[in-house]
Amino acid sequence: MGKVQGMLPARRDAAVWAYAAAGTTIVIIYLVSSSSARFMLPVLVAASVVFAIAMGLTRNRPPSFVPWCLLAAAMAPYTVADAIWGMYQVRDADVPFPGVADMLYLGSYLLFAAGLVTLARQQSGRLHLAGLLDAGIVTLGFCILSWAFIIAPYLRSELSAWPLAVSIAYPVADLVLLSVAARLMLATGKRTPSLLLCIGWLLVLLAADGLYYGTLATTGTAIAEDVSEVGWMVSSLLLGAAVLHPSVGRPTQLSDGDESMPRRRLSILIALILVGPLIMVANVGGIRYQPMNVTVIVGMLATLSLLLVLRIAFLAQYAQSRATEARTQAHDLAASLREQEELQKQLSHQATHDPLTGLANRVLLDERLESALGRCSATCPAGLLMLDLDGFKEVNDSLGHPSGDELLVGVARRLTGRVREQDIVARLGGDEFALLVEGMGASALYDYTVRILDSFKDSFTLAHGHSVRVTTSIGARSITRPTTLAEALRDADIALYQAKTAGKNQAVFFESP
Incomplete structure (x- = not known):
């Protein structure tokens, strides 16, 4: 089953390639054939x-059938118009102008525009004003070209009102299609192959129309008519391939450049803005000596400039x-980093401090003690005091554990008030505490220990007036030489045991055997 599913996309692509191959064959036959019957080949396409x-x-x-149904409906009168045109060509007769074929062509252009507007709304969602301004600048730039090379020459011709109106209607219809095509191209980011083929259809159609009507307006005859005809046939084939391609069922990615201005788009807009001044400088068709044409082009340039100013404002x-x-993201990031730093400090503090009393715990004591022991000497002594509360169990049993915890906090507060700022006070667990002092000899350590012992003479006041x-x-240990951590802790513990055994409420200094 998996193999069959893997072949399905390839089969769908094959339909596109087969259609393109058949269409290319027809185009080649049209170019190489000298028979008058070849003029019916565009009808077939x-x-x-x-x-x-x-x-x-x-x-x-596809997600929506409506735009494609409108495009199919547009191709119906287009095909009939091609058939009328082809039959006159086969008989080597002049095609009536304006005639039924022209009405059908113009009607198909209206349906093309409706289908493209629907497709643009489907592909790009809601219309953004910035994107509309870009499309307007593109359309106005080509309006100036169309006016200079197609519409103005028609207005200078001797055509009567009705033929003149129909002649001008063709470039106007092209400009309408161009505006929708510009919006479609500017609104989409990552385009599907189907959408690219659809855009290709529009561009080739507009290029063929421009070549045909431009040369017809300026010279009176359509130069290289076969080239325009091939362009129209190729554009039709691109439209058919667009809906045959499997990607027509996939949504396109919206462009994030609607509000921004990509460099390539900016270059295109600047080039279109320069079109009008270049036409005036080159004096195309003697346009500088025609006040009406100068007024129209200057008016379009003014409108173009206004659109550009609005675009720059956007x-x-x-x-x-x-x-x-x-700035908001930077502020949020800085706040997040500060919070993270504070959290790390809290975690680090919690890892090295007792949660009840806030004193250093055994981990931090071991770390500081090991560092101090490595530096100890006769000129740089250190001292380690191990403390164990006497009578703490009776307080816990008589008043309860909350009172016991409150007593431990009071002990921690009293100890930190009696020691130097650089000394380390640690709670090792339960009612056991330790003090690490540096830079203090045996005699000074003795006085220091007595001062700590005397600090417990005063009673502790707990909650509820207890x-x-x-x-x-x-148990005290004076250290005057490099000593291991285990040895220092062991010696202080021995001295503490001796103090407890001797009757409590006293200090014992460790003496080496």
Whole structure:
């Protein structure tokens, strides 16, 4: 089953390639054939688009059928118009102008525009004003070209009102399609192959129209008519291939450049803005000596400049919003980093301090003690005091553990008030405490120990007015040479045991055997 599923995309692509190959064959036959029957080949190509759209909708199931149905409906009068044009060509007769074929062509262009507007809304969602401004600048730039090379020459011709109106309607219809095509191209980011083929159809169609009507307006005859005809046939084939391609069923990615201004888009807009001044400088068709044409082009240039100013305003607003967003993100990031730093400090403090009393715990004591022991000498002595409270169990048993915890906090507060700022006071667990002092010889350590012992003479006041008195037993060890951590702790513990055994509430200094 997996193998069959893996072949399905390839089979769908094969339909596109087969359609393109058949269409290319028809185009080649049109170019190499000298028979008058070749003028009916464009009819075959145009009709094939209707069937290609029907097959593509059935096979690929796009998100919305409406735009493609409108494009298929547009190809129907387009095909009939091609048939009328081809029959006159086969008989080597002049095609009536304006005639039924022209009405059908213009009607198909209206349906093309409706289908493209629907497709643009489907592909790009809601219309952003910045994107509309870009599309307007592109359209106005080509309006100036269309006016200079197509519309103005028609207005200078001797055509009567009705033929003149129909002649001008073709470039106007092209400009409408161009505006929708510009919006479609500027609104989408990552384009699917189907959308690229659809855009290709529009660009080739507009290029063929521009070549045909431009040369017809300026010279009176369509130069290289076969080139335009091939362009129209190729554009029709691209439209058919667009709906046959499997990617027609996939949504496109919206462009994030609607508010911003990518460099390539900016270059295109600047080039289009320069079109008008270049036409005036080159004096195309003697346009500088025609007040009406000068007025129209200057008016379009003024409108173009206004659109550009609005676009720049949107760009500035976008840049400001991005800068504000960046500042907000930077502020949030800094706050997050501060919170993380505070959290790390808290975690580090919790890892090395007793949660009840806030004193250093055994981990921090061992770390500091090991560092101090490595530096000890006769000129740089250190002292280690191990304390064990006397009578703490009776307080716990009589008043309860909360009172016992309160007593431990009071002991910690009293010890830190009696020691130097650089000394380390640690709670080892239960009612056991330790003090690490540096830079203190044996004699000074003795006085220091007595001062610590005397600090327990006063009773401790607990909550609810309870006053309790506990004493402490101290085991002290003076260190005047490099000593291991285990040895120092062992010696202080021995001295503490001797103090407890001797009757408590006293201090014993360790003496080496």
